[in-house]
Amino acid sequence: MIFNEDFETLPREALEAIQLRRLQSLVERVYNLVPFYRQKFDAAGIRPGEVKSLQDLQRLPFTTKQDLRDNYPFGMFAVPMEQVVRIHASSGTTGKPTVVGYTHRDIKTWSELIARTLSAAGVQRGDIVHNAYGYGLFTGGLGFHYGIEYLGASVIPVSGGNTKRQIMLLQDFGPTAITCTPSFSLHLYDVAKDMGVDFADLSLRVGICGAEPWSEAMRQEIEKKLGIDALDIYGLSEIMGPGVSIECLEAKNGLHIFEDHFLPEIIDPNTLQPLPFGEVGELVITTLTKEAFPVIRYRTRDISALYPEPCRCGRTLVRMARIMGRTDDMLIIRGVNVFPSQIEAVLMEIQEVEPHYQIVVDRVGQMDTLEVKVEVEEATFSDEVRQLQVLEKKIEHNIKDYLGVSAKVRLVEPRSIPRSEGKALRVIDKRKI
Structure with a gap:
């Protein structure tokens, strides 16, 4: 189902015309209202009036997470605080968190984007959504909450934790959709199994899973165990929160980016030069419509690729590949680049193991x-x-064959690896200790 056909099915030429108008308005606004961007533009030798085409985006400066931390807490805001109706912050483990703000219009835009997301997953009025993303400063819980209501579905604001209670609610309230991290969905399955609850007896038919990288093999594991369709969603607090892109139920082949609000690029993380469609690199996003906290060419550090071909679902939006890892959590083992998701893909091909693992790097x-x-x-x-x-x-042989790096594999007993009710801790790098 398509929530907003006016924008989600636009011909490429019409969509790019909208993007250019919004980009021109954005650069004019941030140059005049955000000292950080005025300084960056001046240093780059470009003025807002020089942005004549989408190609001129490449002349604009990048924004990094460190820039946001350097301007903590509200230095990147483009509106006065009396217009900011909500504040969220990232759950960063080092340094200052990144703080984001929203105007009334931003909240409405975000809610509509989540409604589009839910529609792509086949959720509609009459559905009940079990929202197990964390509420609070994290954008996941409240972002989905308002979008579910905007769509007209019913929301169960269960948040994270209290897993046994969540199993009870899944039984008693009969939700048809669940939103959570992929690792938490498998944790729910394990707890339900201990309680003698069979997911086949529940009403769930679809799960919208995000907030951590996961593989196609893990999708198959979730779908098999929970008996649902599991869809990948992408978002990050610095851009908006959840709702930047989503797979569609029809194809499950790349995540549709809502390009009327987010202008995506793929760059080489070393040279910082743009890469063509289909090539793998770092995802960079410019927000086209955000009022309180707009960002230009934000380096997400997420590794992906973009594909422009229209999807059989009818959407003409560019699709991004499933996140393959991050440039800043990529492991370099004896000169070989290794992403946790690659190891996960190997493990998930082994029938005898469970989808719970931990990678320990040492020297x-x-x-x-x-x-x-x-x-x-x-x-x-x-x-x-x-x-x-x-x-x-x-x-060990499969990892060596697939990744080109040797690993010591240690099989451990069931339930011995700590479970997470949020993002799973997949990597312990002792080299940094």
Whole structure:
């Protein structure tokens, strides 16, 4: 289903005309209202009036997370505080959080974008949505909450945590859709199994999962265990929150970016030069309609690619590939670039293991070591030690064959890796300690 056909099915030429008008308005506004951008534009030798085409976007300066922290808390806002009706902040683990603000119009725009997102997942009026994203400063919970109401569906504002209570609500309230991280959906399954609850007996038919990278193999695991369609969603607080892009239920083949609000680019993270459609690089986004907290060419650090071909769902919006990792959490092991999602993809091809794992990186002398701890199924864990050793060697061989780097695989008993009710802690890098 398409929520806003006027914009989601526009011919490319018409969409680019809208993007250019909004980009020109944006650069004029931030130059006059945000000292940071005025200084950046002046240093780059460009004035707002010189933006004549979308190609001129490449002349504009980048914005980084560090820029946001340097202007903490409200230095990047483009409106006075009396026009800011809500403030969110990122859940960063180091340094100052990144703070974002919203006007009344921003909240309405965000809500409409989430309504588009839900519609792409087949959610409509009459559906009940179990919203298990965290409420508070994190943008996920409240972002979805307002969008669900905007769509006209019913929202259960359950937030994170209280997993057993959530299982009870899934049984009693009969939600048809769930929004949560992919790792939490699998945690719900494990807890439900312990409680004797079968997801096949629930009313759920679709899950909208995001906030952490996940693989196609994990999607299949979620869909198999929970008996739902699992769709990938993308967003980040610095841009808006959830609702930047979403897979459609019809194709599940790339995430449609709502380009009338977000202007995407893919750049080479080393040279910072734009890359053509189809090439993998760092995703950069410019917000075209945000009032309180607009950003120009924000370097997301997320690795993806863009595909312009129209989708069979009818949307003409460019699609982004599933996030493959981040430029700043990419592991370099003995000169080889490794993303956790690549290791996950290898693990998910092994029938005997569970989708719960942890990657431990360390340094012994001058040599980096890579250890992968992964849970095995209960039946497999009870096998003879020799059989477990054979399985470990098999996984080690597959990782070496796929990634070109050696790893020590350690099979651990079921439920021994800590569960997360938010983003899963996949990597422990002891080299930084």
